[in-house]
Amino acid sequence: MPQDVRFDLPFDTPVSEHLEHARSRHLRWVWDRGLVRSQAGFEEYRSWDLPGAAARTYPHASAADMVVLMNWFSLAFLFDDQFDSGRPDRADRVAEVARELVVTPLRPVGTVPRVVCPITVAWAEVWTHLSDGMSLTWQTRFAASWGRFLVAHTEEVDLAARGLAGTLDLEEYAAFRRRTVGIHHSIDAAERSRGFEVPAEVQAHPLMERMRDRAADTIGFMNDIHSFERERRRGDGHNLIAVLHRERRCSWQEAADEAYRMTADRLAEYLELEARVPQMCDELGLDEEQRTRVRMGVEAIQHWISGNYEWALTSGRYAADKESPAARAELAGKGSLDDLLTV
């Protein structure tokens, strides 16, 4: 099953001109903040090329903000890998750290974390920058999107700890995937990256809600296809191909083909909704300046679909054939090389 599965996307995303400069500053930060603690962990982390993901999903960020966005990606991805299926007792610590990450954006900026470990300390630092200059309404939306994602992540870890990772049916899985993919807060962050906000009445409009959900589905399913080999190595049953294979009792190839079709369908639904945006703007009586912010909000979604796709095709995170300490750790059921949940 190749990582290199292609989709036909009707939009593109630029790549930030700050990529290389920000990458080197970011890699120093990751090491300084103790987010990687071993040489093997550092090599593995570098192979993922998260800076390449940030530079494509937030192409308009300033040089300084680009570093912060990369820093944010690193702690989110590294936290995602902290659960070790060989140690189900770690689920409680994962949940504790996740809840701490949830409350950070609800505290006054600059508050010291109550649960201290490299992940929570890094997030408090990143949030100080990420929230800077944004309205209370945006902060509220981001905090809830981020919180819903982290709560779903805990649910995922709890299912794995109880050996129930592969028990959701297709409908349950699709709803679950929409919550675990973490796209809603990722799109919210795009407003910060470009220094604008989508008008509140647009974010509250059912059309925008559905567009965000369809984008999340599309990206979640694409990620499942691209990360299938990695998740099989990790023994992670939360993957669309695995769910289809089990539920339809079909071959792996048939399951992959069906996953591809489902992904293309969600993308088509997203595009249908997107075509109705001008009508929504008319209905809400928006002026030109507000329509510009809506257009930038739609571009933010496109940049995420397209940028994440471009990155996933080549990221070492999802490489099928690996000969590395990371692959050995994965084969042993461990998510990552370095423990980031203790001090």
Added chain:
Amino acid sequence: MPQDVRFDLPFDTPVSEHLEHARSRHLRWVWDRGLVRSQAGFEEYRSWDLPGAAARTYPHASAADMVVLMNWFSLAFLFDDQFDSGRPDRADRVAEVARELVVTPLRPVGTVPRVVCPITVAWAEVWTHLSDGMSLTWQTRFAASWGRFLVAHTEEVDLAARGLAGTLDLEEYAAFRRRTVGIHHSIDAAERSRGFEVPAEVQAHPLMERMRDRAADTIGFMNDIHSFERERRRGDGHNLIAVLHRERRCSWQEAADEAYRMTADRLAEYLELEARVPQMCDELGLDEEQRTRVRMGVEAIQHWISGNYEWALTSGRYAADKESPAARAELAGKGSLDDLLTV
């Protein structure tokens, strides 16, 4: 220092016609759900008359919703009292339960709590009703308001556990009080109680943000005045009168007089802002139906200021002279009679 301090409010609130019917159903629920576990605790709880608070702050709720709102009040007030200054180690359990309460509205409705105790189980049940029929945007706003309050509550408990309850200066205390009073989510809930939502662009408007903040200040300071005797009994230094007494090195009477003046000032500021609402509606180009929802949103704030005030004048919670097991518990540094944080 009498609980019976009067303010001159330019608006009134009706009292729900469902008060007595809902009260009896509510008191059964509180007992059934294990939120009071002793006869003394039940008598103390009854003396607070929280049903009288709910009936005044949410006068337009249906009979069934009125019970749910009373149930919600009970778990919030009882949780607020769970910290025992004689047992600072309890601060961690309070924080754990608080974080669980924060994430409940971020989970799919009906999810079983991950941290189980009478408070969290009761809240999951209440949230199922409270969120029913409300938009994602409202749920997001409520979740963030509620989360900010609970995080501040944990901060308050942590300060008390470290013996630092009386160390904030006046400016710090005023900012802190705005977060601990819990008015933002209380006003959010008013929309649910009356089956409407304030337009998203109005909630996002700086005028509405400032109005909500000034209402929170007004109510927080009023509560400090009315609850002064109770908090002195409990050894709680988080009270405006105590902060003024310490910072200004003045007499208790002078501190109380100054607290009264400050409260009246915040109320006057709120009223000045409220007078600008029609101008905001013009600026946003709202139609008649939207203006009706704005008017109901303003009434929700008024009902909270006025209803909470009317209730606090007579509630047994704040009575100065008490001869009861509750008063003895308070004198011993305990917040409440029954432990609700364990199973």
